[in-house]
Amino acid sequence: MRALNLQSTKLRSGKLRFGTGALLCGTLLCAGLLPGMAAAQITVLRHVTLIDGNGGAPRRNAALIVNGERIQAIADGDAPLLKEATSIDLTGKTIMPEIVNAHGHLGLLKGTKMSAANYTEDNIVRQLQQYQDYGVGAVLVMGTDRDTMYPWRAQSHAGTLPGALIYTAGRGFGVPEGVPPVSMGIDAVYRPATPEEARKDVQELAPHKPDVVKIWVDDFWGQYPKMKPEIYGAIIDEAHRHHLRVAAHIYHEEDAQKLVDLGVDILAHSVRDAEIPDSLVAEMKRKHVAYIGTMDLDEFMTAYEDDPAWLTDPFFRYALEPGVYEMITSPGYKQSIQNDKKTPAEVAALPIAFKNIKKVYDAGILVALGTDSGATPIRPFGFGEHRELQLLVKAGLTPLQAITLATKNSAELLRASGEFGVLRAGTKANFIVLDRDPSEDILNTESISSVWKNGKKVSDGPHPRSE
Ligand SMILES: [Zn+2]
Numbered sequence: 001m002r003a004l005n006l007q008s009t010k011l012r013s014g015k016l017r018f019g020t021g022a023l024l025c026g027t028l029l030c031a032g033l034l035p036g037m038a039a040a041q042i043t044v045l046r047h048v049t050l051i052d053g054n055g056g057a058p059r060r061n062a063a064l065i066v067n068g069e070r071i072q073a074i075a076d077g078d079a080p081l082l083k084e085a086t087s088i089d090l091t092g093k094t095i096m097p098e099i100v101n102a103h104g105h106l107g108l109l110k111g112t113k114m115s116a117a118n119y120t121e122d123n124i125v126r127q128l129q130q131y132q133d134y135g136v137g138a139v140l141v142m143g144t145d146r147d148t149m150y151p152w153r154a155q156s157h158a159g160t161l162p163g164a165l166i167y168t169a170g171r172g173f174g175v176p177e178g179v180p181p182v183s184m185g186i187d188a189v190y191r192p193a194t195p196e197e198a199r200k201d202v203q204e205l206a207p208h209k210p211d212v213v214k215i216w217v218d219d220f221w222g223q224y225p226k227m228k229p230e231i232y233g234a235i236i237d238e239a240h241r242h243h244l245r246v247a248a249h250i251y252h253e254e255d256a257q258k259l260v261d262l263g264v265d266i267l268a269h270s271v272r273d274a275e276i277p278d279s280l281v282a283e284m285k286r287k288h289v290a291y292i293g294t295m296d297l298d299e300f301m302t303a304y305e306d307d308p309a310w311l312t313d314p315f316f317r318y319a320l321e322p323g324v325y326e327m328i329t330s331p332g333y334k335q336s337i338q339n340d341k342k343t344p345a346e347v348a349a350l351p352i353a354f355k356n357i358k359k360v361y362d363a364g365i366l367v368a369l370g371t372d373s374g375a376t377p378i379r380p381f382g383f384g385e386h387r388e389l390q391l392l393v394k395a396g397l398t399p400l401q402a403i404t405l406a407t408k409n410s411a412e413l414l415r416a417s418g419e420f421g422v423l424r425a426g427t428k429a430n431f432i433v434l435d436r437d438p439s440e441d442i443l444n445t446e447s448i449s450s451v452w453k454n455g456k457k458v459s460d461g462p463h464p465r466s467e
Helices: 121-133 149-158 195-208 229-241 253-261 278-286 295-303 324-328 331-339 343-362 383-394 399-413 442-446
Strands: 042-050 059-067 070-076 086-089 094-097 099-104 136-141 165-168 213-216 246-249 290-292 431-434 448-453 456-459
Touching: 094 399, 099 383, 099 399, 121 136, 121 149, 121 448, 121 456, 136 399, 149 165, 195 229, 213 229, 229 246, 229 253, 246 253, 253 278, 278 343, 295 343, 295 383, 343 383, 383 399, 383 442, 399 442, 431 442
Parallel strands: 042 086, 042 094, 099 136, 136 165, 213 246
Antiparallel strands: 042 059, 059 070, 094 431, 431 448, 448 456
């Protein structure tokens, strides 16, 4: 049968089970070998433009063959089908991998308020589902979690907690009376006063197997004491002894330099006060330091002084918590941005962030997508990730480069390559179906028709709130 022409699949044995034992597939189409046994769980999405996350040109008229939770093969859109397979014609549509947010925060925000009281399972599941509606399939929570997150993370990976997949830094490391401010609802972080205390805290954190360790190295423009190098040096060293990577909140080039010197693994925000010197870029590359831009947060900081183009767009409005639209469009809010002495520096930060992300990207450093969504009411879940894609293009990346950064690279940062982030035989069938092709215009990532997780459609995209 001609169906055997489909692209070969290398299914790792044990991944797919049909009745008894694992199935062995060689170069022939597995589906052709499964009459009556597994075809019922095969779905073929046909005649679609496919962006697989690897950065190559989109494949036109493709067929994505989904078997259970995983992709079985990618084939020609006109390949003959098994009788029992479910066929979905996606003529005119584009499929891309789910977006992965390598820097977010769960359970801090509700309405217009940040509070420790918002850290509930209900609120977190609601936020995970909002991410999912926007095509964000996984999130790394950067240091604002409590120990109750660990069982939720386990359930999330077992498939029993809905929405985006959870990765976590657990309880991060801040400064006594300093950053991150307790007033933001962030009251569970470690705040070691000495290097010895810092090591003990890492030893307490390590058995929970956080995906990374998060530290904050910032003084919020002189408002708070900044973490000293001897403290973060001890945290980094102790984390490495426990085979854990360290991600740092940073703002200033000087701090980035010291952190890289002391072995930090991930810079979790852009350097925004100066261009990163060539020597530091070279050191980052040599030491395999990854970089996350979170440029949307800098834009959101001052965007509502005027009315940004997206203000009335339903794609934005649906992402807002109740009360936030009224807040950001109020004269008082606009006035507070105008009156804030930090506003000129924040406006100046974005073009510097653009320059730096392009520079580290061009140097071949691993750059992942992160947004800091959920850390304040003005950084909405889902919208922030699409806005960050647009800002990556403004910074000089092509739409396909931006998409690869948000999918393959972010999955690599989470050490989840092979599970999601790219679409090929063997990976989870986690993807977004779009009405328009985002390789032509990055705004088209917003044209979400449906979102798929583990081989099943789980959302028709963003929708108005029911509350
Ligand atoms: Zn953050």
